[in-house]
Amino acid sequence: MVATRPSWAPEGVDMxxxxxxxxxxxxxxxxxxxxxxxxAAAGASRxxxxxxxxxxxxxxxxxxxxxxxxxxxxxxxxDIGSGIPxxxxxxxxxxxxxPESRVLYVDIDPVAVAHSEAILAGNERASAxxxxxxxxxxxxxxxxxxxxxxLGKPVGLLLVAVLHLLPDADRPHEVVAxxxxxxxxxxxIVISHLSSASRPEAAAQLGDQARNQSGVPIIFRPRDEISxxxxxxxxxxxGVVELPLWRPESEADIDEEPGRSLGLxxxxxxxxxxx
Amino acid sequence: xxxxxxxxRFAGRWAASxxxxxxxxxxxxxxxxxxxxxxxxxxxxxxxxPFRPELGRAVGKALIDAHYRDASVLNxxxxxxxxxxxxxxxxxxxxxxxxxxxxxxxxxxxxxGFAIALRNTVxxxxxxxxxxxxxxxxxxxxxxxxxxxxxxxVFAGAAVGIGVVDLTGxxxxxxxxxxxxxxxxxxxxxxxxxAEVIGPENIGQAYAEFGKLVGGxxxxxxxxxxxxxxxxxxxxxxxxxxxxxxxxxxxxxFIGVAxxxxxxxxLQNRLWHxxxxxxxxxxxxxxxxxxxxxxxxxxxxxxxxxxxxxxNINDSLGHDAGDYVLRVVANRLRKSIEPDGCTVARMxxxxxxxxxxxxxxxxxxxxxxxKMLAVFGRPIEFDxxxxxxxxxxxxxxxxxxxxxxxxxxxxxxVTLYQAKANGSGRWARYDPxxxxxxxxxxxxxxxxxxxxxxxxxxLHYQPLVALADSSVRGFEALVRWDHPRLGRVSPGQFxxxxxxxxxxxxxxxxxLEQGCLQARRWFDEFGIDDLYVSVNVAATQxxxxxxxxxxxxTLDQVGLPATxxxxxxxxxxxAGDTQGALLALRELAAAGVRLAIDDFGTGxxxxxxxxRLPVHQLKIDRSLLASSRRGxxxxxxxxxxxxxxxxxxxxxxxxxxxxxxxxxxxxDRLRLLQCDGAQGMLFGGPVPVGEAAEILARQTNRANSA
Numbered sequence: 001m002v003a004t005r006p007s008w009a010p011e012g013v014d015m016x017x018x019x020x021x022x023x024x025x026x027x028x029x030x031x032x033x034x035x036x037x038x039x040a041a042a043g044a045s046r047x048x049x050x051x052x053x054x055x056x057x058x059x060x061x062x063x064x065x066x067x068x069x070x071x072x073x074x075x076x077x078x079d080i081g082s083g084i085p086x087x088x089x090x091x092x093x094x095x096x097x098x099p100e101s102r103v104l105y106v107d108i109d110p111v112a113v114a115h116s117e118a119i120l121a122g123n124e125r126a127s128a129x130x131x132x133x134x135x136x137x138x139x140x141x142x143x144x145x146x147x148x149x150x151l152g153k154p155v156g157l158l159l160v161a162v163l164h165l166l167p168d169a170d171r172p173h174e175v176v177a178x179x180x181x182x183x184x185x186x187x188x189i190v191i192s193h194l195s196s197a198s199r200p201e202a203a204a205q206l207g208d209q210a211r212n213q214s215g216v217p218i219i220f221r222p223r224d225e226i227s228x229x230x231x232x233x234x235x236x237x238x239g240v241v242e243l244p245l246w247r248p249e250s251e252a253d254i255d256e257e258p259g260r261s262l263g264l265x266x267x268x269x270x271x272x273x274x275x
Numbered sequence: 276x277x278x279x280x281x282x283x284r285f286a287g288r289w290a291a292s293x294x295x296x297x298x299x300x301x302x303x304x305x306x307x308x309x310x311x312x313x314x315x316x317x318x319x320x321x322x323x324x325p326f327r328p329e330l331g332r333a334v335g336k337a338l339i340d341a342h343y344r345d346a347s348v349l350n351x352x353x354x355x356x357x358x359x360x361x362x363x364x365x366x367x368x369x370x371x372x373x374x375x376x377x378x379x380x381x382x383x384x385x386x387x388g389f390a391i392a393l394r395n396t397v398x399x400x401x402x403x404x405x406x407x408x409x410x411x412x413x414x415x416x417x418x419x420x421x422x423x424x425x426x427x428x429v430f431a432g433a434a435v436g437i438g439v440v441d442l443t444g445x446x447x448x449x450x451x452x453x454x455x456x457x458x459x460x461x462x463x464x465x466x467x468x469x470a471e472v473i474g475p476e477n478i479g480q481a482y483a484e485f486g487k488l489v490g491g492x493x494x495x496x497x498x499x500x501x502x503x504x505x506x507x508x509x510x511x512x513x514x515x516x517x518x519x520x521x522x523x524x525x526x527x528x529f530i531g532v533a534x535x536x537x538x539x540x541x542l543q544n545r546l547w548h549x550x551x552x553x554x555x556x557x558x559x560x561x562x563x564x565x566x567x568x569x570x571x572x573x574x575x576x577x578x579x580x581x582x583x584x585x586x587n588i589n590d591s592l593g594h595d596a597g598d599y600v601l602r603v604v605a606n607r608l609r610k611s612i613e614p615d616g617c618t619v620a621r622m623x624x625x626x627x628x629x630x631x632x633x634x635x636x637x638x639x640x641x642x643x644x645x646k647m648l649a650v651f652g653r654p655i656e657f658d659x660x661x662x663x664x665x666x667x668x669x670x671x672x673x674x675x676x677x678x679x680x681x682x683x684x685x686x687x688x689v690t691l692y693q694a695k696a697n698g699s700g701r702w703a704r705y706d707p708x709x710x711x712x713x714x715x716x717x718x719x720x721x722x723x724x725x726x727x728x729x730x731x732x733x734l735h736y737q738p739l740v741a742l743a744d745s746s747v748r749g750f751e752a753l754v755r756w757d758h759p760r761l762g763r764v765s766p767g768q769f770x771x772x773x774x775x776x777x778x779x780x781x782x783x784x785x786x787l788e789q790g791c792l793q794a795r796r797w798f799d800e801f802g803i804d805d806l807y808v809s810v811n812v813a814a815t816q817x818x819x820x821x822x823x824x825x826x827x828x829t830l831d832q833v834g835l836p837a838t839x840x841x842x843x844x845x846x847x848x849x850a851g852d853t854q855g856a857l858l859a860l861r862e863l864a865a866a867g868v869r870l871a872i873d874d875f876g877t878g879x880x881x882x883x884x885x886x887r888l889p890v891h892q893l894k895i896d897r898s899l900l901a902s903s904r905r906g907x908x909x910x911x912x913x914x915x916x917x918x919x920x921x922x923x924x925x926x927x928x929x930x931x932x933x934x935x936x937x938x939x940x941x942x943d944r945l946r947l948l949q950c951d952g953a954q955g956m957l958f959g960g961p962v963p964v965g966e967a968a969e970i971l972a973r974q975t976n977r978a979n980s981a
Contacts, residue, residue: 022404028342029342029344029345030342030400031396031397031400031401031404032400032401032403032404032407033404034404034408053295063302086342088342110411110414110415111404111407111408111411112407113411114406114407114408114410114411114414115403115404115407117407117410118403118406118407118410119403249302249303249304250302250303250304252290252291252294252303253302253303255294255295
């Protein structure tokens with residue numbers, strides 16, 4: 001036998017390393033996670049005690065933005081970096097608004113994908129596949145994507161709490177630009193992103209902790225770097241704002257104190273062909 | 276205050292108390308509605324008789340199902356179910372003595388429902404999570420297994436040799452194909468170094484490249500190497516090595532891919548050999564000969580052999596006989612000459628050539644030539660016949676000719692024909708004086724087509740004057756060749772070569788076109804409508820079936836009146852007539868083209884014949900005037916011939932122009948004899964077009980000022 005597996009063989013499943021998808025679930029109080037994920041989430045929460053609120057805000061933003069897109073007539077959603085679609089996930093929100101809505105979840109974590117498949121069993125209009133955001137053209141060309149998503153019609157592309165997992169070396173701005181170019185006019189791109197804008201110190205601490213201890217790098221980007229993800233798009237009001245401030249349903253739904261959120265969010269619409 | 280109002284208000288306060296508890300699913304408005312429902316259930320539980328704990332448990336479970344799982348949710352909920360609950364909803368739940376007792380029971384039921392549901396949910400989610408992890412792991416393992424199986428299949432079944440090598444160059448793994456190429460079993464190779472795969476002559480280079488591969492300087496290298504197998508066979512292997520790097524960029528191992536190119540090499544060698552050898556005799560062919568000649572060490576000797584009368588053998592005995600003779604001659608030459616370290620090649624047909632490198636003296640070539648002739652000493656037997664075959668040889672040495680291969684070959688060719696001219700069965704040494712002429716002819720002939728294409732030819736113009744007033748009436752166009760290497764080549768050299776090679780037709784047409792173009796320009800510039808250009812026409816041109824069409828077509832294209840063109844023909848061109856030539860001349864004359872007989876007096880000078888030709892002018896050759904060239908004494912005999920010629924020509928209605936007029940007395944005498952025109956140094960030699968134009972300009976000015 002050959003001593004070492006060739007590099008083109010698929011990667012295995014490593015349960016010893018925390019996964020961002022399961023950490024996120026742990027922060028939301030779910031139990032779709034392992035000890036290693038809970039420990040990493042707890043470690044981060046010790047540094048920034050209101051971290052669960054950030055997760056909550058982000059999930060609430062997802063809910064609001066999907067509902068907004070549904071109101072705008074979007075009936076197909078591509079959720080890249082979806083993690084584990086537990087409660088308040090995109091397909092529930094979208095299909096509650098319009099039952100014919102299709103949702104395709106994409107995640108790089110095979111456990112999250114297997115998990116999603118289990119949760120989505122029986123839902124004909126929602127499915128999950130393993131895919132890599134870092135190869136956007138390949139991803140959009142994937143036959144499973146093509147069969148779920150009609151690229152001739154507007155798409156709601158959800159990049160919620162995922163771009164901050166791509167270091168600059170993965171060229172996240174090029175990734176978004178590629179996706180934007182390949183989507184049809186009338187499509188929306190929804191982005192939420194951890195940011196160093198409001199609390200640079202907390203952001204730096206969490207960033208260091210993520211890099212050094214959990215082994216899952218998280219990039220807290222400044223506001224302008226997050227805004228440039230929307231280049232070539234018409235940014236929907238109120239623009240790129242703190243997570244809880246993006247079109248809250250009511251005062252009472254704002255769970256975080258304004259000016260303190262670690263996340264920025266925005267929605268952009270492709271109004272003209274880009275190149 | 277209605278009961279519904281109370282429920283709504285209580286639910287609102289309950290919702291407010293839960294603010295911030297982790298539960299992402301609902302908006303505040305939805306939460307209000309949700310808790311209103313739970314409040315209804317709680318009041319129902321309070322009113323039921325007997326007390327129904329399951330209603331309380333359902334509320335606890337509903338909270339869990341709505342993802343309100345935090346312990347603080349239970350705390351806050353139980354806190355709400357105290358005095359506030361009783362006060363706010365007293366109308367609905369009653370306020371009897373046992374109310375607080377029932378509230379306590381309700382607390383227990385809600386907490387119990389909450390705890391049980393939480394436990395069940397967590398267990399279920401953990402179960403799902405475990406199962407998902409397991410499924411993912413199994414899928415990954417399955418994919419890994421499948422990919423490994425594929426890799427194994429590729430590895431084992433590949434027609435190319437594949438090997439895996441570690442960082443030290445030790446072979447970890449080889450497939451059967453690789454082992455087969457090396458003539459060993461796979462297990463015999465594993466654990467050895469790549470030196471086993473790479474032949475000794477390439478091993479240094481291979482390790483140098485391998486070092487670069489390990490160091491990350493290159494990603495792959497490729498080389499061709501030969502390998503001596505244990506069974507003594509030698510295989511040629513085309514080997515590529517590629518580094519397989521891990522995520523940090525350092526190589527984990529190397530993959531070598533080898534292709535057995537032994538057959539390909541053999542085929543290439545055979546093709547190379549076949550493309551460079553003559554299939555009939557097996558001798559090197561022209562291609563290989565020239566390769567060797569180009570690369571030969573100086574000085575060089577060449578013997579160019581051609582069989583005498585070989586065509587006769589083919590014609591009388593057939594090609595089998597011819598081929599047989601060629602094979603025998605080739606074999607004899609090979610046996611006799613090759614041991615001397617010379618190359619014997621068959622150039623074409625019955626031509627062979629021997630190349631002698633480092634040929635110290637011309638005598639050495641002569642000795643080889645003698646040996647070559649000696650192979651014809653014995654007759655060649657074919658089909659019971661004894662054929663006496665001889666050959667002629669041209670011998671050259673680079674000391675006499677120079678080292679240029681092309682020149683050497685031409686010299687050898689020329690010398691061969693000299694040898695043949697001397698009689699069969701001889702060799703001739705290159706004669707520099709004679710050879711140079713021949714070589715020049717040879718090179719002129721080969722250079723002429725390109726020279727025409729590259730505008731190396733040009734025209735000079737010599738005035739043709741009327742003797743009566745010495746005015747210029749026309750120009751004779753005379754072709755010149757500015758050869759880039761030989762310089763100005765005289766027409767005396769290249770015209771005969773052009774006639775021999777047939778290039779004269781193309782050259783003649785070029786002269787015609789250029790002459791007509793120039794005449795047209797002068798026509799436009801000076802407005803002299805009776806000025807003509809006189810162009811020489813060779814006999815072969817006149818015999819071209821398209822000649823008339825070419826001339827008239829050119830005139831038409833240039834837009835020159837036919838009367839402005841004169842064609843000069845030699846007597847011999849029109850003598851002994853071919854009917855065709857006569858017809859052509861009549862047609863041209865009818866179209867208005869002037870015709871002149873050139874060099875009259877050098878040939879048969881058949882005036883009777885001239886009378887039948889549609890000719891306008893007779894040009895008396897310079898030789899008839901030669902006797903009076905030096906002094907003023909006129910050779911009486913020649914003078915009489917000139918006088919008679921002029922008189923006779925006039926009686927036939929022809930003009931007469933004297934060529935080569937150099938002195939005033941000559942001109943005076945010719946005037947006296949009523950000669951019409953003249954040409955010669957006295958009136959101006961051939962000049963470039965610019966000077967000709969100046970002559971015309973001066974003449975026009977004089978005419979205008981007169």
